[in-house]
Amino acid sequence: MRAITLTAISALFMTMTCFATASAQDEEPKLTIKPTGRILLDGAIYCPDGDGFADGAALPDIRMGAKVGYGNWGAKIDVGYGFGKISMKDVYIQYNFNENNLLRAGYFVHQFGLNAATSSSMKPAMEAPISDTFFNATGRNIGVMYVYDKEKFFVGVSGIVAGTSMTTPANEQAKVSVGALNRMVYRPYFSDGLVAQVGASLWYQSAMHKKIENEDGEAVASPGYFDFSAGFPTRVCKVNLLGADIQEAKGVFKFSPELLLAKDRVALESQYYYMNVSRKGDYKTYTAQGVYGLLRGLLIGDSYGYSHGDAGLATPKPGSLEMILGYNYMNANSRKAEVFGGISNDYSLTLNYYINKYMLARLRYSYTDVRHSAVQKDRHVSTIQARIQIIF
Secondary structure (H helix, E strand, O other): OHHHHHHHHHHHHHHHHHHHHHHHHHHOOOEEEEEEEEEEEEEEEEEOOEOOEOOEEEEEEEEEEEEEEEOOEEEEEEEEEEOOEEEEEEEEEEEEEEOOEEEEEEEEEOOOOHHHHOOHHHOOOOOOOHHHHHOOOOOEEEEEEEEEEEOOEEEEEEEEEOOOOOOOOHHHHOOOOEEEEEEEEEEEEEEOOEEEEEEEEEEEEEOEOOEEEOOOOOEEEOOOEEEEEEEOOOOOOOOEEEEEEEEOEEEEEEEEEEEEEEEOOEEEEEEEEEEEEEEOOOOOOEEEEEEEEEEEEEEEOOOOOEEHHHOEEOOOOOOOEEEEEEEEEEEEEEOOOOEEEEEEEEEEEEEEEEOOOOEEEEEEEEEEEEEOOOOOOOEEEEEEEEEEEEEO
């Protein structure tokens, strides 16, 4: 009897052990690896052409990379190639505490303004607003970012090592530029077909420096500086539009409120930018400002959806045809500081046809003018651009 009991207990123990082992194996996170990539094929016609512009075609952006997931952990690496140059794009690791909180560290676009919700190739009007480019609002930086995303509230907070830290060792910079930024969003409505969102972003960053030699031949940090610039909104040709070189800088403060509204097949998005660069000694503060607006409409397709994790509109569904009217104003001139970066206006009409989940066809017309710019003569250019892009 005792032998039978011991045998039964042993059998039960073995069964429980096997069950526990199987359960542990079932609970073990799975490693997932997803290849990513993109190809952009652009063609453009300029009027008037010449003086920096030439009609033509280009592959301005080719990328290959991968996303890796393991339980709550994730990572991404993305390498870009364009015009004969290889460059690193997103390179980061991420930990998701739960569906509402995450922490990301590496080299990536930090949350600042509505344009942080879309990648460079998924900008609604084909190219990023000139103001966003000039203020370097959504450029990549090394840093750490925390994101809270739940119901009516979205908050992103980052600490960054800015400037040239991805391409230049710290000792060659002599003094590294560091900063902090955030994006705060309130969205009382965020369902498909009805979106109402307001937000504001703040940014402070210390000045950048270069390694130079003093009169004694010793290596020292140069005076603080910032370089802000933007080109005409096209990738087939690269022509300077605005440019401001700020010397004897101490730090930069940026402020940007945003607005997003959508009802059924019509949407409006807008963002204002303000920048203040404090300077040393008798040098006057440099200020600049810009604003853009996009009126979006689906000629074919369902109502606009919402992307919660990005705090922006979702990509329209395959088969949708979208028309966008856009305007951007940028004033980079500061008479007080005697810095003349230029003043520009950009008017655009864009058609986006979402062929399928991975392919998008675009056609864009834009009229861009510039005046009082230190890097460009007073001029205007009309541009017709077409693009086929593949993203997976």
